[in-house]
Amino acid sequence: MMEVLAVSSRATIQDIGRFGLREFGISQCGAMDKLALKAGNLLLGNEENTPAIEVPLGGISLKFHEAISFCVTGAFYEMTLDDEPIFTYWRYQAKAGQVLKLHHAKIGMYGYLCVRGGFDIPKELNSCSTDVRAKLGGINGRILAVGDQLLTKNDGLLLQKVGIAPIPLKNTIYALPSSEYQAFTRKSQYNWWQTKWTLQSNSDRMGYRFQGAVLNLEKPLEMLSHAIQFGSVQVPPNGQPIILMADAQTTGGYPKIAHVIDADLGALAQVRLGTAIQFEAVDLAQAAKLRRKNDVYLDQIRSIVDEAY
DSSP states (O other), X not given: OEEEEEEOSOOEEEOSOOOSOGGGTOXXXXXXXXXXXXXXXXXXXXOTTOOEEEEESSOEEEEEXXXXXXXXXXXXXEEEETTEEEOTTEEEEEOTTOXXXXXXXXXXXXXXXEETTOBOOOOBTTBOOOBTTTTXXXXXXXOOOTTOEEOBOOOSOOOOOEEOOOOOOOSEEEEEEOTTGGGBOHHHHHHHXXXXXXXXXXXXXXXEEEESSXXXXXXXXXXXXXXXOTTEEEOOTTSOXXXXXXXXXXXXXXXXXXXXXXXXXXXXXXXXXXXXXXXXXOOHHHHHHHHHHHHHHHXXXXXXXXXXX
């Protein structure tokens, strides 16, 4: 068991997400950086979809009430275990009574605290992920609070210390033109790919709002509400793009100029507020190749873990 001693962020329990229910208006949710979550779980010998604690930007302190192996992936956090510095993308052993502190993210936005066996969280609609708006999953569908007691599925096996290559963070994100791309002016199409877009402070797990050049349609376009998903780039009337993130609603009515490829959704999630990024066009073959590259990275972790037990 682990106990939350202090928390200064909107930390939640997340797994890969809640799939197959969008027709009923149920959002996907799940980890903002699914690749980082998978990496952390594999480093501990867990299944990829094992629930972990997602910590955005701010801090959290937890006390271990049992000996257990753990790691943190995703954002690069300043962290200590009983005041001794520890590092992201390394696997450690904790003793009963020790205190883990994630002070703040130095680089990136979302960190993932994974433990051997995962957290013992009941599934709701086939997922442990926290959907705060719907009050589903996690700990009573809410963010973590001081005093929360988090049970684990620890099997008692303590794993030796080992590290893996971190997932690189970047400021160029790959995307594909989307269904209404041709409805935008040629200048707006050019601006979408060439502009430096700055992530705004009113962004959250539902959508990342960017500021840059104004994106205009060739002519007014009336659209019925249609299916949208994590990575869809909507353009509201003010011409400033909103990229839908893990907690996005299931339908929307704004035209879509692009869609961030699956392989880069985690990199997008790790962009810091106030950071300027750029989007680069790829085709479907390139998108598939980049996804395979992520799969190779996860396979390498499996190999390292098999050798390090």
